Amino acid sequence: xxxxxxxxxxxxxxxxxxxxxxxxxxxxxxxxxxxxxxxxxxxxxxxxxxxxxxxxxxxxxxxxxxxxxxxxxxxxxxxxxxxxxxxxxxxxxxxxxxxxxxxxxxxxxxxxxxxxxxxxxxxxxxxxxxxxxxxxxxxxxxxxxxxxxxxxxxxxxxxxxxxxxxxxxxxxxxxxxxxxxxxxxxxxxxxxxxxxxxxxxxxxxxxxxxxxxxx
Amino acid sequence: xxxxxxxxxxxxxxxxxxxxxxxxxxxxxxxxxxxxxxxxxxxxxxxxxxxxxxxxxxxxxxxxxxxxxxxxxxxxxxxxxxxxxxxxxxxxxxxxxxxxxxxxxxxxxxxxxxxxxxxxxxxxxxxxxxxxxxxxxxxxxxxxxxxxxxxxxxxxxxxxxxxxxxxxxxxxxxxxxxxxxxxxxxxxxxxxxxxxxxxxxxxxxxxxxxxxxxx
Amino acid sequence: xxxxxxxxxxxxxxxxxxxxxxxxxxxxxxxxxxxxxxxxxxxxxxxxxxxxxxxxxxxxxxxxxxxxxxxxxxxxxxxxxxxxxxxxxxxxxxxxxxxxxxxxxxxxxxxxxxxxxxxxxxxxxxxxxxxxxxxxxxxxxxxxxxxxxxxxxxxxxxxxxxxxxxxxxxxxxxxxxxxxxxxxxxxxxxxxxxxxxxxxxxxxxxxxxxxxxxx
Amino acid sequence: xxxxxxxxxxxxxxxxxxxxxxxxxxxxxxxxxxxxxxxxxxxxxxxxxxxxxxxxxxxxxxxxxxxxxxxxxxxxxxxxxxxxxxxxxxxxxxxxxxxxxxxxxxxxxxxxxxxxxxxxxxxxxxxxxxxxxxxxxxxxxxxxxxxxxxxxxxxxxxxxxxxxxxxxxxxxxxxxxxxxxxxxxxxxxxxxxxxxxxxxxxxxxxxxxxxxxxx
DNA sequence: AATGAATGAGGATTCATTCAT
DNA sequence: TATGAATGAATCCTCATTCAT
Numbered sequence: 001x002x003x004x005x006x007x008x009x010x011x012x013x014x015x016x017x018x019x020x021x022x023x024x025x026x027x028x029x030x031x032x033x034x035x036x037x038x039x040x041x042x043x044x045x046x047x048x049x050x051x052x053x054x055x056x057x058x059x060x061x062x063x064x065x066x067x068x069x070x071x072x073x074x075x076x077x078x079x080x081x082x083x084x085x086x087x088x089x090x091x092x093x094x095x096x097x098x099x100x101x102x103x104x105x106x107x108x109x110x111x112x113x114x115x116x117x118x119x120x121x122x123x124x125x126x127x128x129x130x131x132x133x134x135x136x137x138x139x140x141x142x143x144x145x146x147x148x149x150x151x152x153x154x155x156x157x158x159x160x161x162x163x164x165x166x167x168x169x170x171x172x173x174x175x176x177x178x179x180x181x182x183x184x185x186x187x188x189x190x191x192x193x194x195x196x197x198x199x200x201x202x203x204x205x206x207x208x209x210x211x212x213x214x215x
Numbered sequence: 216x217x218x219x220x221x222x223x224x225x226x227x228x229x230x231x232x233x234x235x236x237x238x239x240x241x242x243x244x245x246x247x248x249x250x251x252x253x254x255x256x257x258x259x260x261x262x263x264x265x266x267x268x269x270x271x272x273x274x275x276x277x278x279x280x281x282x283x284x285x286x287x288x289x290x291x292x293x294x295x296x297x298x299x300x301x302x303x304x305x306x307x308x309x310x311x312x313x314x315x316x317x318x319x320x321x322x323x324x325x326x327x328x329x330x331x332x333x334x335x336x337x338x339x340x341x342x343x344x345x346x347x348x349x350x351x352x353x354x355x356x357x358x359x360x361x362x363x364x365x366x367x368x369x370x371x372x373x374x375x376x377x378x379x380x381x382x383x384x385x386x387x388x389x390x391x392x393x394x395x396x397x398x399x400x401x402x403x404x405x406x407x408x409x410x411x412x413x414x415x416x417x418x419x420x421x422x423x424x425x426x427x428x429x430x
Numbered sequence: 431x432x433x434x435x436x437x438x439x440x441x442x443x444x445x446x447x448x449x450x451x452x453x454x455x456x457x458x459x460x461x462x463x464x465x466x467x468x469x470x471x472x473x474x475x476x477x478x479x480x481x482x483x484x485x486x487x488x489x490x491x492x493x494x495x496x497x498x499x500x501x502x503x504x505x506x507x508x509x510x511x512x513x514x515x516x517x518x519x520x521x522x523x524x525x526x527x528x529x530x531x532x533x534x535x536x537x538x539x540x541x542x543x544x545x546x547x548x549x550x551x552x553x554x555x556x557x558x559x560x561x562x563x564x565x566x567x568x569x570x571x572x573x574x575x576x577x578x579x580x581x582x583x584x585x586x587x588x589x590x591x592x593x594x595x596x597x598x599x600x601x602x603x604x605x606x607x608x609x610x611x612x613x614x615x616x617x618x619x620x621x622x623x624x625x626x627x628x629x630x631x632x633x634x635x636x637x638x639x640x641x642x643x644x645x
Numbered sequence: 646x647x648x649x650x651x652x653x654x655x656x657x658x659x660x661x662x663x664x665x666x667x668x669x670x671x672x673x674x675x676x677x678x679x680x681x682x683x684x685x686x687x688x689x690x691x692x693x694x695x696x697x698x699x700x701x702x703x704x705x706x707x708x709x710x711x712x713x714x715x716x717x718x719x720x721x722x723x724x725x726x727x728x729x730x731x732x733x734x735x736x737x738x739x740x741x742x743x744x745x746x747x748x749x750x751x752x753x754x755x756x757x758x759x760x761x762x763x764x765x766x767x768x769x770x771x772x773x774x775x776x777x778x779x780x781x782x783x784x785x786x787x788x789x790x791x792x793x794x795x796x797x798x799x800x801x802x803x804x805x806x807x808x809x810x811x812x813x814x815x816x817x818x819x820x821x822x823x824x825x826x827x828x829x830x831x832x833x834x835x836x837x838x839x840x841x842x843x844x845x846x847x848x849x850x851x852x853x854x855x856x857x858x859x860x
Numbered sequence: 861a862a863t864g865a866a867t868g869a870g871g872a873t874t875c876a877t878t879c880a881t
Numbered sequence: 882t883a884t885g886a887a888t889g890a891a892t893c894c895t896c897a898t899t900c901a902t
Contacts (some may be wrong), residue, residue: 015881015885042874056874065872126341135395143375162403166392170411171328173885177381180350186378196385200411200420230861259897271899272865280897445864445902486867495893514899537759550873556771565825590889592833596822600841603818610780613859625813626845633844638711660882689876701878710876848892864901874892881884 023061026051027075030068035116039124066129073124073133076117080110081141087110094152095212100198103145104171108190111175115174115183122176134172142168154209163204171197174184238276238286241266245287250331254339257284288339288348288388292334296356304408309367310427311420315413318360319386323405326390330398337394349387357383369424370416378419388413453491456481457505460498465546469554472499494557503554503563507545510540511571524582525642526575526635530628534590534601538620541605545613564602570600584639585631593634601627666695668706671696672720675713680761687714711774716776718769721762726757726786739797740857741850746845749816750788753835756820760828767824779817787813799854800846810850816842 033042044065048055062068087106091098111118124130146164149155162187174193180185202210250259255293259280263270277283302321306313326333341343361379366369389408393401417425463472464512474495478485494497517536521528541548554560576594579585605621608616632640674696678687689710707713732751735850736743746841756763789810794800819838823831847855 013881013885019886043870045870054888055872056890057886059873060886126343126346128341158890160403163407166404166407166411169392170385170388170408173385173392177384177388188375189381192378192381193385195418196381196411196415199414200407203410203414258895269863270897271865272861275863275899287902331866399878437867443864443902473891475891485893486869487865489894490865490867517874556773556776589795590833593837596834596837596841599822600815600818600838603815603822607814607818618805619811620813622808622845623815625848626811626841629844629848630841664882688874690874699884700876700884702882704877705883863900863902865901867896868895868898871895872893875888875890878887879884879886880886 011161019061022053022057022073026053026058026061026068027072029053030072030112030148031116031120033118034069034072038119039069039127039130066127068126069120069127070129070133070165072120073130076121077133077137079114080107080117080121082195083107083110084141088148091215093212093214094154096149096183096201096209098138098212099145099149099154100167100171100201101194104174104190104194107171107175108185111179111185118179118183119168122179125176138168138172139165147211152208154194155204156206159201159204163201167197175200224278234276237268237307241268241273241283242287244268246291246331246335247281249284249287249339250334253334254284254342254345261353261410279357281342284335284339284342285344285348286290287335288345291329292348292352295332295336298322298419299356303363303396307370308427308429311364311369311416311424312413313427314364314369315382315386315416316409319389319405319412322386322390323400326394326400333394333398340391353383353387354380359421364424365398365401367423368421369426369428371419374419378416381412382412382416385415437547438617447553449491452483452487453501456483456488456491456498457502459483460502461546461550464499464502466551468549469499469557469560478561498552498553498561499557500563502550506544506551506642507563507567509544510537510547510551513537513540514571518578521645524584524643524645526579526584526631526639527628528580528642529575529584530597530601530631533623534604534620534627537601537605541609543616544564548609548613551610555606568598568602569595579639582638583636584643585634586636589631589634593631597627597631600630646708664706667698668716669704671698671706671713672717673784674698675717676721676761676765679714679717679769679828680764683764684714684772684775700711711772714765714769715774715778717765718775721759721765722778722782724759724838725752725762725766728752728755729786733793736860738857739796739799741799741846741854742843743857744790744794744799745812745846746839748834749819749839749842752816752820753830756824756830763824763828767821770821783813784810794854797853797858798851799858800849800851804846804849812842812846815845 006160017134026047030042030047033046033050037046042065044055046059047053047068058068062071084103084106087102087109088099089170091102112123121134125134142165143161145168146155146159146161149164150157171193174189174197175185178189178193229361241262245257245262248261248265252261256403257280259273262268262273262283262398273283277286299318299321301316302324303314306317326337335345336349340349357380358376360383361370361374364374364379365372386408389404389412393404393408431549456477460472460477463476463480467476472495474485474488477483479487488498490500500566514533514536514609517532517539518529521532541552550560551564572595573591575588575598576585576591579589579594601623604619604627605615608619608623671692674688675692678691678695682691688704689700692698692703692713703713707716729748729751732754733744733746736747756767765775766779770779771843787810788806790813791800791804791806794804795802800822816838819834819842820830823834823838
């Protein structure tokens with residue numbers, strides 16, 4: 001992947017600043033391409049043309065074509081995760097229902113705010129690398145949400161990690177479905193999807209998980 | 216997308232018979248390729264090499280590359296639909312639970328019997344044409360199952376077509392998930408998936424739909 | 431290698447005739463390139479430019495870049511072999527000395543007549559494919575000459591195939607040396623080389639092989 | 646081709662010492678690469694990666710890519726020359742036979758001891774720069790051996806430099822042949838090669854050169 | 861109806877080298 | 882002296898599709 005992260009808070013040298021700028025420029029161009037023409041249109045040539053960065057120079061920042069796509073996805077999923085974290089943090093009553101609902105509605109917020117991310121994340125899953133990243137992201141998300149639920153007493157350890165993962169995966173696919181053609185998301189699909197996942201997980205809930213716990 | 220369906224019952228001339236044979240030969244070759252090397256390996260060249268039909272001649276029977284893939288999918292989904300029809304016909308007690316369960320287990324049967332179909336149908340969905348065909352097939356399936364359920368009194372007209380469609384779509388994605396890595400299907404995912412879809416639809420069931428109706 | 435040999439005596443269809451012509455055109459262009467700029471200059475682009483045949487079309491006639499070079503070498507070595515055969519056939523007295531001398535001088539004739547072949551065959555050996563072809567050609571040549579010598583009673587079976595092969599290889603390298611810089615061949619190196627190989631093989635000769643046998 | 650020879654005996658400044666160390670590090674890395682993956686794998690990038698010296702910095706020590714390869718060859722041939730010198734110095738009886746045999750066996754020693762040198766020196770001759778260096782090295786070697794032979798009375802001035810050079814060249818090619826596939830050298834080829842070169846040179850020997858001269 | 865032949869367009873990636881800092 | 886960054890030029894090869902025959 002070899003993405004230039006440059007995540008250090010301080011930009012020490014001008015060279016590093018320029019490098020970061022260029023990476024941004026490449027990713028912005030890549031984002032535009034994917035949003036407008038789909039993942040398959042993301043070629044080294046198209047990125048070069050759209051970003052003004054020579055093809056050969058792309059390899060300074062990204063190990064190969066897929067790495068560009070992945071960097072894009074990483075950048076965007078980070079934003080999504082942040083939204084989930086914020087919204088969950090603001091919850092006053094924790095229950096299986098509020099947990100699922102808050103999480104899924106946080107996703108909806110980001111998809112609404114970032115239409116290009118819909119293209120990349122929901123439709124771009126045809127790309128093997130994105131697909132795999134999605135799987136791992138879902139797995140991480142499932143682990144975190146499950147730990148939260150167990151810690152809060154909403155579910156016991158009997159809620160298998162595999163079940164949590166399945167719930168997240170199904171939630172993910174609900175969104176894929178909802179946004180497949182309607183760029184603003186099919187409201188019915190979203191609502192019913194939330195209901196379906198909630199109903200499924202309530203089967204694993206403790207009484208507290210069903211009723212809700214004040215924080 | 217002028218697919219040669221060849222669905223006419225009668226073969227009128229020897230020329231047409233020869234044509235049908237050739238289409239079969241092409242599809243068999245295509246099926247082998249996809250099963251062994253994935254959808255991306257299905258190129259006009261590879262099909263020509265594997266089938267013995269010259270590249271240019273492929274265009275006598277199929278409008279373009281995607282049409283070959285689609286014909287493949289059509290042939291295979293027909294078999295799948297047949298299995299569903301047969302298994303549903305053999306049911307003695309109709310209920311939301313038996314309907315969902317029987318249908319989904321019929322799918323499992325076919326996936327088990329035809330591992331190449333798993334590759335084409337579940338993993339090949341990365342191809343846009345296959346994806347779209349899948350959507351339409353799911354829609355048709357949803358319509359038929361809903362009509363069956365309503366006719367049998369398992370659900371009322373209040374069961375929206377969109378809800379039926381969502382259920383089928385989610386069922387489909389459950390399988391995609393279950394067969395994603397495990398060629399024999401992840402049993403846990405399948406069982407839980409059936410449970411999830413069943414639980415969802417029971418929310419729309421009549422008392423008869425919950426209890427079951429003897430045929 | 432998949433070279434279009436078209437070795438049939440009759441050209442049946444105009445299409446085949448055109449195909450042969452094109453192959454010739456490609457090989458002629460390739461020959462020119464190698465002669466003028468060395469083996470490394472033989473790229474798909476350069477051949478396309480020099481022959482007027484689009485890069486993609488090269489792959490109609492040759493499986494890959496190396497196949498072009500090999501076809502070139504095959505075409506030329508066939509001519510060389512023919513010269514050797516003719517000159518050996520004209521020999522009145524067979525001996526180790528006349529055998530070696532006639533063979534090596536036949537090579538000299540061809541190198542003199544075809545300066546581009548010198549570039550390809552003697553200097554082009556840097557290419558792995560050509561190198562390997564050279565090895566095999568030398569092995570075949572060694573086998574044939576040895577059989578001729580044994581059949582004519584110039585040497586017994588005690589002349590190991592490995593020794594014959596070594597003699598041919600050394601002869602080959604003598605020429606590489608002689609033509610390395612001088613496009614007309616360093617006469618001294620050629621003469622001394624013939625002497626060296628002859629002296630070596632006379633060590634394995636029968637009395638008849640030393641004195642000579644009238645045919 | 647401004648190769649950094651670094652042959653000066655004295656290291657005057659710490660900076661120069663550091664420079665020498667770095668050159669060594671680069672050459673060691675280059676040697677490893679060539680030995681393991683062939684001459685073609687010696688790229689500026691691969692050397693940089695293997696040595697830890699940035700690509701751009703390579704140009705501080707070497708004018709271009711070929712210069713690295715040449716420096717490598719120089720370093721290794723120096724070792725080879727040393728072996729020849731030592732073994733010849735230990736000879737008690739000098740004759741054409743012992744001279745050739747001792748020299749060639751010294752080469753064998755080094756090839757056996759340094760398998761990576763075989764790759765560089767015998768198979769790496771596909772590189773034009775190495776090839777040319779080889780030619781010059783052979784010429785120098787021929788000159789020295791001839792002077793030794795003439796001085797010792799083994800041959801007269803009638804032994805032309807060109808003949809000596811040819812002998813060395815052929816000896817060189819015998820080794821190329823012997824080590825072409827067998828990393829430990831084809832014994833038959835080596836033995837017969839020694840015999841062939843010896844027989845050739847004995848044609849130019851004085852009676853003393855044939856019989857041997859006690860030192 | 862059948863197909864050999866032809867190809868424009870595009871694919872990803874690597875390379876040696878330079879230069880501003 | 883040292884080097885991160887930059888890139889023009891090139892590499893081979895594949896693809897879906899068309900068209901003249």
